[in-house]
Amino acid sequence: MHFQPLLDDIAATLRPELGRGGQVASYIPALARVPAAQFGIALRTCDGEEAQAGDSGTPFSIQSISKLFSLALAMRELGDTLWERIGREPSGNPFNSLVQLEAEHGIPRNPFINAGALAVTDRLVSRCDAKARMLALLSSLCGEPVGFDAEVAASEAATGFRNVALANFMKSFGRIDNDVGPVLDAYFHDCAITMSCVQLARAAGFLCRDGAHPYTGEPVLNERQTRRVNALMLTCGTYDAAGEFAFRIGLPCKSGVGGGIVAVVPDRLTLCVWSPALEPSGNSLLGMKALELFAAKTGLSIF
Amino acid sequence: MHFQPLLDDIAATLRPELGRGGQVASYIPALARVPAAQFGIALRTCDGEEAQAGDSGTPFSIQSISKLFSLALAMRELGDTLWERIGREPSGNPFNSLVQLEAEHGIPRNPFINAGALAVTDRLVSRCDAKARMLALLSSLCGEPVGFDAEVAASEAATGFRNVALANFMKSFGRIDNDVGPVLDAYFHDCAITMSCVQLARAAGFLCRDGAHPYTGEPVLNERQTRRVNALMLTCGTYDAAGEFAFRIGLPCKSGVGGGIVAVVPDRLTLCVWSPALEPSGNSLLGMKALELFAAKTGLSIF
C-alpha cells in the first residue's frame, strides 16, 4: 500500500473543517495561543516507509502523549514490579479525578490517567534522572534532538494545582516514595516536551515492531511488554473516550491536550495526527476524524 | 496451523488444576451445584476447521455471554438508534452497580453491564418476541436447536432483585419503554440459555468473518458493526477485568458467570472455553488461563 496519496487525501478532505469546531486547550497561555487552524499527519511503517501531509513538521506540545514513553521507560526499568502501585483497568472517570483514587486507597487505575503517570514518574525518579532519561529516549527514537518548552513547563507548574493535589493525595496513602516536588517537576517537564507529527510517528515506531527500536532494531521493550502497552493504549489511552476510539477507529491510540494523537497498527505502522482544537473529551477533533478516515480507507483495524 | 494438538495440549496442561482455586457461582442453586472440576475448549476457524478438547460438548448456562447475541440482534434491528440509550465506554464499576447509572441519568455505560443489557432487551421487546428471536438466532448460528433452562430462568427471576432494581431505576429516568416485567422476563431467559463450548464457538463465528453467518454466509451484521462488537468485547466484555484481559490475553472476549468465555481472533477464528470456577472478577479462572496459553502459544493477539 502506498500511503502518501492517502495522507494527502485525508488532509485535503479535512482542510475545509480547519478552525471550525472544537476548543483549543486554554488552561495555560502557551497552549491557548496556538492557532486552531492547523492539521498534520505522518506515518512510518515497520519497513521504514514514511509519509506525511499538512503541518506534519510543526512542533507542538505533546502533553499526555509523553505518558506513553514514561510508561515504556518504567516498564523497562522496573519490569512487573511497576504494577504493584498502578492498575491496568479503564477508570470510567475523568483523567484528573480524585474520586476513584480515594476509593482505591491511592492506587491509580492505569498509567495513562494523571495519577497513574505521576506514580510512574515517582518510580522513575527513584531510579534515574527522569527528565534527562526521557529526552534521551525520545531523541534516540526519533533520530534527532528533542527538548522541553520551558514556558510550558513553568506554566504547568504554576497552575497545576490539581496535579499537586493528586501527588499529595497518593503520598498520603504512602504510594509516592519521593518528595512530591521532584516528581511533579519531572511530570510537568514531560508534558512540556515539544515534537512534530513526523517525530512522534518515528518515536512510537517500536510499538508496531514488537518493541524493536525503529532505527537500531535493539529492543526498547520485549514483545510481550509491547503488546501490553498497545492493549493499555486501546483500553485507557484516550481519556474518557477509550470506548469511542475502539468503536469508531479500532486502533490503540494515545492522545494529548496539545491536540496530538499517536496510533499503532501492530506489525504495520505507527501514525501521528495533530490538530489543536479539542472535543469535549479532550481529544483532538480533527485528529479523531483523520484516524477514522484512515481506518475506513485502509481497512486497517485490530478488530 | 493445526489447532487440535494445541487444544489437547492446553487441556492436558490445565488438567492438574481442575477443581483447585476459584469459586463456582452460588447465587442460584442450579449454578451452585455444577461440579467445579470441568474444563472444555473448542474453536472454529473462518474456513470451517474445528477443534475441541475436554468437556467441550457439555452444555452449560451461558449467562452474560447472551449479552453478545442480544446486542447483535438489537444492532441489526435498530441500527445506530440503539446508541441513543446506551453508551460505549468501560464503566470502571462492578457490572451490577447503580452508582454510575444515577450520575448518568439512567443511561448505562455499555451494553455488557447488566443495566446495558436490560436496555438492549427493552429495545428488542418493543420490536419482536425477544425470547423466541434469541433462540432462533442462536439455533441458526450453531446449526442445532438451542433452549432455555427453565429452572435457571425461574431462579434468576426469583432472586434477581438487583436486576429488578436496575430496570426500575432506568424506568424512573424514562429510559425503559416497556413494562419492566416482560423486559426482565426476556433478560432472565437469555441468561438461562444452555449451550456447549462447541456450540458457542460456532455461534460466535460471524464475529471473525466480518459479520457473515458461519454456515450460510449471509450477513448477521455488516462489517463495520462486527468490528464494533469486537471493540466492545475488548473494552467492556469481561466485567471489571477488561484491562486485565487486554493486557494478558489481547483478544476480544465475552464472559459469563456460568464459567464460559467466548474469544475472537478477527479474520481467523472464534474460540470458547469453559470451566465453572470463577476468579473474584467473575471470570472463569481456568478459562482465563487457557486463553492466555492459547495466545502465548499461537502468537495470535490483536496487539
Place this chain on the structure above:
Amino acid sequence: MHFQPLLDDIAATLRPELGRGGQVASYIPALARVPAAQFGIALRTCDGEEAQAGDSGTPFSIQSISKLFSLALAMRELGDTLWERIGREPSGNPFNSLVQLEAEHGIPRNPFINAGALAVTDRLVSRCDAKARMLALLSSLCGEPVGFDAEVAASEAATGFRNVALANFMKSFGRIDNDVGPVLDAYFHDCAITMSCVQLARAAGFLCRDGAHPYTGEPVLNERQTRRVNALMLTCGTYDAAGEFAFRIGLPCKSGVGGGIVAVVPDRLTLCVWSPALEPSGNSLLGMKALELFAAKTGLSIF
C-alpha cells in the same frame, strides 16, 4: 405568649408572596394540580392552646411527613432492634439516591430518606397491618378520622419506579424481609395520607410533650425515644437542607413534597405550615419563610 396574633401576622406578611416562586410537585397529576397560592399555619402548645391562620384547615397530601409517624410506630414496636437495619446519620445525598445504599450494603443512612422509610415499613409489615395501624395512630393523635387519598396512592404506585428500585436494591442485600409488594403498598399509602395543618400540629403534639399523647397523656413514645426523634428531625428531616433548616430556623422539622412542614419546639409546642410551591430542595418555599419568621419573632430556637 399569645400565638394567634403572631400567626395572623405571619400569614399577612406572606400573603403578597402567594403563588410567586417555587414549583408545585409535579411527578403525579394529583399533586401537580394543587393550586400553588395557598398557605396555612397552625400550632398547638403543650398546654393545649391552639392557634391557626390561612388555609390551616385545608387537607393536603402529607407525603414524607408520614415518615415521622411510621418511625414512631416502629420505635414503639421494635425498640432498639429497629436500628440494626437503619442508620441515624445525615446522608449528604438526595433523598432518593441509591449511591450511598450501594456503598453501605443496603443499610439506609436514616429513617427519613426514602430507603430508610421503606426499611421502617418492612419492619412494620412483619408485625402488623401497617396501613391500618398508621391510620389508627394518626386518627387517635389528632382526635378525628384520617384517611388515604386513593388516587394519590394509585399514582404513587404507578409511577414510583425509583422507590421500587430502592426496595428491590435493599432486598438484594437481604435488608428487606417481606416481599417488596406489600412493603411498597404500605409505603405508597402512607405517602398518600391527607391531613390539614391543624390536624398535623395536633398529631405531632407528643413530640413536644416527652412522648405523651396530646389528648390522653398516655405514652406514645418514652422521653428518651421522643428526644431521639426530635434529634433525627433536626439532622435528617428536611431532605438535603437539614443544615440550612438548623442554620436558619433552628427547630426540628419534617417536611413533605406536598408542601407541609411539621416543626417542634421541645417542651413548648408543635407547629405545622403548608404551602404547595417548593424550593429546589423539595421543601415548601413559603413554609420555610413562615418558620423563619416564627423563630425570629418568638426567639424560640433550640440553639
Place this chain on the structure above:
Amino acid sequence: MHFQPLLDDIAATLRPELGRGGQVASYIPALARVPAAQFGIALRTCDGEEAQAGDSGTPFSIQSISKLFSLALAMRELGDTLWERIGREPSGNPFNSLVQLEAEHGIPRNPFINAGALAVTDRLVSRCDAKARMLALLSSLCGEPVGFDAEVAASEAATGFRNVALANFMKSFGRIDNDVGPVLDAYFHDCAITMSCVQLARAAGFLCRDGAHPYTGEPVLNERQTRRVNALMLTCGTYDAAGEFAFRIGLPCKSGVGGGIVAVVPDRLTLCVWSPALEPSGNSLLGMKALELFAAKTGLSIF
C-alpha cells in the same frame, strides 16, 4: 443545680474504663505518645459558676476544636459573605474526603470538615495575621495566654499530605485566593494549639451566652450568628457521627482527634471533656460516654 458533685460522679464512674478501648490518634508522634488513661471534664455556666474533675487542667492538642474558633473569627470578619465559598450541610462523608469536593466543584460542605476549615482559613489569611489573631482570641476568651505546640505544628506540616491535597484541589477550582503555603501554615498551627478542659470550657462560653464574651460581655458574635454556630456544631461538629451525637447526647458539640470535645447547652453552660483514646469515628470514646452521662443525669438536651 450544683455541678461539682455531678462532674465528680461522672469522673468516678468512668475511672474503671480509663485506658480500656479506643485508640489514641497515631498519625503524628506527638499525639501517639499521649498516655491513653487520662480523662478530664470542666464546665462553666452563663453565670460564671465553674466545676471540673479529673485531668481538667492538663493541656492537650485541641486539633479540630480550633475549627470552632476560626469559624467564629471568620463570621465576625466577613459576615454572610463567608458562605459564598462554604456550605452548611452535613457531608455524609469522612472529614478529609475529596469525593464530595470534586462533585461540588471545590466548595466544601461545611466549615468543620478539613476542606471547609481550610477555606475559612484562606478567608482569614486574606484579612489578617490569622495565626496571631487566633491566639489573641483564645487567650482573651479563656483569660490566660494560649499557644501553639511547635512540634505538633511541624509534624502536621510534615505529614499532612491529605490537607495539602485538599488545599490544592480547592485552589484548582479557584476557591482558595492565597497561595496554599500560608493557608496550610495557619491551618496546621491552629490544629496544634494546646489548651486544657478548663480553658476550653471558658473559651467556648460565648456560645451559651448569645455571643457575649465570657468575661467582658462584649459581643464575640451576635445572637443570630451564635445560634448558627451552635446549629452547625450539632449537624456537622463531630465528623461522621453527628447523627449519633444528636441521637445519644442531644447537644451541639465540636470534637478533635486530640480527644477533646466541647459541648454547649444554650443559655446554660459550656462543657469540655477530654480523653485521648478515640472511637473509630475519630471522637473521644470516654468523652462521648461522659457527655451521654451528663445529658442523662441533668436532663439537659436541646430536644
